[in-house]
Amino acid sequence: MITGLDHIAVAVPDLEKAVKRFLEDFGLTYEGTEDVESAKTSTAFFPLPPTSIELVHPLNGEGPIAKYLEKKGGGLHHLCFRTDDIHADVARLKEKGYQFLADAPSPGAHDCLVIFIHPKSCDGVLIELSQPPAGH
Numbered sequence: 159m160i161t162g163l164d165h166i167a168v169a170v171p172d173l174e175k176a177v178k179r180f181l182e183d184f185g186l187t188y189e190g191t192e193d194v195e196s197a198k199t200s201t202a203f204f205p206l207p208p209t210s211i212e213l214v215h216p217l218n219g220e221g222p223i224a225k226y227l228e229k230k231g232g233g234l235h236h237l238c239f240r241t242d243d244i245h246a247d248v249a250r251l252k253e254k255g256y257q258f259l260a261d262a263p264s265p266g267a268h269d270c271l272v273i274f275i276h277p278k279s280c281d282g283v284l285i286e287l288s289q290p291p292a293g294h
């Protein structure tokens with residue numbers, strides 16, 4: 159079951175500059191950066207309860223964010239729903255015809271299990287589902 163809006167992600171061409179903006183200009187709390195090798199993405203999180211802002215930037219200049227930045231320069235990249243049972247939600251949504259970008263969830267930031275739904279399945283919005291590790 160989907161239980162909340164885990165984060166809203168913004169793709170940024172200059173991570174350091176964007177971190178400074180969200181920290182100093184907007185005054186948000188900076189949790190730190192985390193490189194997610196499997197997603198070829200560097201992330202920076204700013205908790206803003208009950209959700210967070212995630213900045214995403216290409217890790218080593220490669221991956222999906224690099225392609226996005228090439229085309230758009232930056233912008234709102236995805237919404238992430240928190241789920242308490244990612245496998246059940248994937249099965250339920252596949253049954254309804256949603257196209258997933260992987261066969262199975264994989265590790266994301268914060269040791270969560272994540273999977274993405276193609277934007278074409280959701281009126282042009284890229285959706286991530288994320289299940290926190292047990293006990294979180």
Ligand SMILES: CC[C@H](C(=O)O)C(=O)SCCNC(=O)CCNC(=O)[C@H](O)C(C)(C)COP(=O)(O)OP(=O)(O)OC[C@H]1O[C@@H](n2cnc3c(N)ncnc32)[C@H](O)[C@@H]1OP(=O)(O)O
Nearest residue numbers: 194197199214222235236259266267272274277282283284
């Ligand atoms: C997992 C770590 C971390 C976390 O929270 O834990 C992250 O969130 S990492 C985030 C980075 N990872 C991903 O984005 C994985 C999912 N994304 C992809 O697999 C690709 O980006 C994909 C399939 C959405 C697009 O890749 P493709 O190679 O098909 O790129 P195109 O440029 O050809 O795009 C095709 C089509 O999709 C539109 N598009 C692309 N990105 C987005 C987006 N973020 N939001 C909305 N639409 C998007 C693009 O404009 C093209 O549309 P078209 O009408 O055909 O021009």
Ligand SMILES: [Co+2]
Nearest residue numbers: 167212238286
């Ligand atoms: Co995300």
